[in-house]
Amino acid sequence: MRLITLGIAILALTLSIDLSAQSNSTSDAFSMNSWFRAFKQNADAKAMHSFLVAMPKGGDLHHHLSGAGLSEWWFELASDPNKNGGYHYYTKVSFSHCEGYGSNEFGPTPQYMMFHTVSGHTWDALSDCQKSEYKRLDRLTAEQIAAFQNSIRLDKPHEGRDEFFERHWRRLGEMTANPTLMANILLKNMQAYAQENVQYLETQVNLQRATHSDGTPYTPEEALAVYEALLNSEEALETQVEVRFQYALLRFLPNAEQQLAWMYEFVDTQRQRYVGINMVGREDNDKGYPLRFLSTLREMRKRYPRIPLAIHAGESDEPNYHVRDTLLIGADRIGHGFNTITDPETLLLMRNGPYLIESNLISNLLLEYVDNFNQHPFPEYLRLGIPVALSTDDRGMWDSTLSDEFFIAVTHFNLSWDELLILVKNSISYSFLSPSDKAKQLEALEKNMSDFVAQIQSGEIPQRNSGTYLGQFICGYEPAVCE
Numbered sequence: 079m080r081l082i083t084l085g086i087a088i089l090a091l092t093l094s095i096d097l098s099a100q101s102n103s104t105s106d107a108f109s110m111n112s113w114f115r116a117f118k119q120n121a122d123a124k125a126m127h128s129f130l131v132a133m134p135k136g137g138d139l140h141h142h143l144s145g146a147g148l149s150e151w152w153f154e155l156a157s158d159p160n161k162n163g164g165y166h167y168y169t170k171v172s173f174s175h176c177e178g179y180g181s182n183e184f185g186p187t188p189q190y191m192m193f194h195t196v197s198g199h200t201w202d203a204l205s206d207c208q209k210s211e212y213k214r215l216d217r218l219t220a221e222q223i224a225a226f227q228n229s230i231r232l233d234k235p236h237e238g239r240d241e242f243f244e245r246h247w248r249r250l251g252e253m254t255a256n257p258t259l260m261a262n263i264l265l266k267n268m269q270a271y272a273q274e275n276v277q278y279l280e281t282q283v284n285l286q287r288a289t290h291s292d293g294t295p296y297t298p299e300e301a302l303a304v305y306e307a308l309l310n311s312e313e314a315l316e317t318q319v320e321v322r323f324q325y326a327l328l329r330f331l332p333n334a335e336q337q338l339a340w341m342y343e344f345v346d347t348q349r350q351r352y353v354g355i356n357m358v359g360r361e362d363n364d365k366g367y368p369l370r371f372l373s374t375l376r377e378m379r380k381r382y383p384r385i386p387l388a389i390h391a392g393e394s395d396e397p398n399y400h401v402r403d404t405l406l407i408g409a410d411r412i413g414h415g416f417n418t419i420t421d422p423e424t425l426l427l428m429r430n431g432p433y434l435i436e437s438n439l440i441s442n443l444l445l446e447y448v449d450n451f452n453q454h455p456f457p458e459y460l461r462l463g464i465p466v467a468l469s470t471d472d473r474g475m476w477d478s479t480l481s482d483e484f485f486i487a488v489t490h491f492n493l494s495w496d497e498l499l500i501l502v503k504n505s506i507s508y509s510f511l512s513p514s515d516k517a518k519q520l521e522a523l524e525k526n527m528s529d530f531v532a533q534i535q536s537g538e539i540p541q542r543n544s545g546t547y548l549g550q551f552i553c554g555y556e557p558a559v560c561e
């Protein structure tokens with residue numbers, strides 16, 4: 079116990095020394111804290127947002143690849159076989175009350191869901207009646223294209239948790255089983271992150287459903303090779319965004335334990351790309367409660383060298399002990415940790431501890447865990463000394479960016495420059511990179527940040543217009559940013 083406490087103390091000390099070194103290097107004649115305080119007072123929303131787009135932000139640690147495609151990207155890639163590995167896709171544009179729809183692992187196939195999308199291979203096997211309900215993506219009218227795109231983003235006041243969990247994912251349907259298309263969604267994320275000065279991405283990529291255009295399955299190794307080819311392409315390398323994967327377990331499935339065992343075996347053999355395992359899925363479905371996996375994880379820890387775990391917990395608007403239980407089953411990082419604040423003993427355990435909370439402010443608002451940002455526990459966690467980082471979760475469905483998360487945090491919670499540095503640094507320090515890769519990323523971050531500060535010190539205010547990446551979320555939430 080004493081050893082653990084010492085370990086935590088050393089970690090905290092290292093962090094504070096590094097950060098104060100960062101401040102000291104600029105504090106002789108110039109204090110970034112004072113400069114940033116004045117900037118906050120004077121900058122309008124647009125100036126603050128473009129400053130935060132330009133600011134080095136480290137990494138995004140909580141990122142579901144299949145939730146991270148902007149609607150425009152899905153349409154562009156899925157409607158063009160030249161860009162998606164030769165697949166055609168069909169989406170539902172009308173209802174004829176056809177009979178004979180079956181079901182798949184996500185439940186009954188969505189016969190009453192507009193813009194449910196299937197591959198050409200699946201479409202070929204439908205009855206004539208069913209076929210007539212679907213239209214090939216490249217044949218949609220402009221109005222249908224807009225509706226298709228809106229169907230996979232949370233853009234209406236009445237849309238919330240149910241629309242997201244029960245309809246968005248099912249609409250994406252078979253598009254997420256195409257590794258070429260998904261690898262290109264990853265490339266577009268990397269390009270967007272380069273634009274907003276993000277250097278590292280730890281994204282969740284699953285391979286078991288990967289399917290060729292003729293309906294035959296890829297092996298997971300073959301599917302991973304598609305991503306590797308993309309990641310080694312000139313376009314991807316040009317972004318200089320470092321990418322690692324986590325494998326995600328859909329926790330409420332009946333065979334989730336066997337899935338988890340398979341993931342351990344697979345990730346253990348692919349450690350150069352896969353750095354961890356996650357557990358996902360709506361937490362108000364009790365079938366995926368954390369302690370369900372205790373014995374399986376203990377068994378896995380007997381068989382394999384350590385694999386880091388980032389587990390969703392506390393994404394709930396009711397008090398429970400899921401964050402505590404998630405630490406018990408071995409989590410290194412907590413996804414959301416939103417209701418940690420309702421469990422005082424766990425909150426105490428987390429203070430200055432080694433477990434990071436991945437905060438996703440925009441996600442929590444849009445999925446109705448808060449009515450407004452003032453209800454969010456993020457500032458409490460940050461200022462109690464609980465390690466916390468900002469991340470985007472399913473940015474494609476919110477049409478948002480990591481800069482937007484920082485904008486919300488700064489404007490709602492009056493973050494100081496030192497607090498911004500803590501968040502940025504945590505997003506690399508608490509990544510699952512190997513120690514040598516992490517050291518490289520931290521060095522790159524330090525250089526990037528000191529260049530950024532030097533620019534300010536020379537009297538210039540770094541600004542980057544996020545241009546095409548100004549999404550619907552921020553433009554709706556703070557229209558002045560997009561004027």
Ligand SMILES: [Zn+2]
Nearest residue numbers: 140390413471
């Ligand atoms: Zn998530």
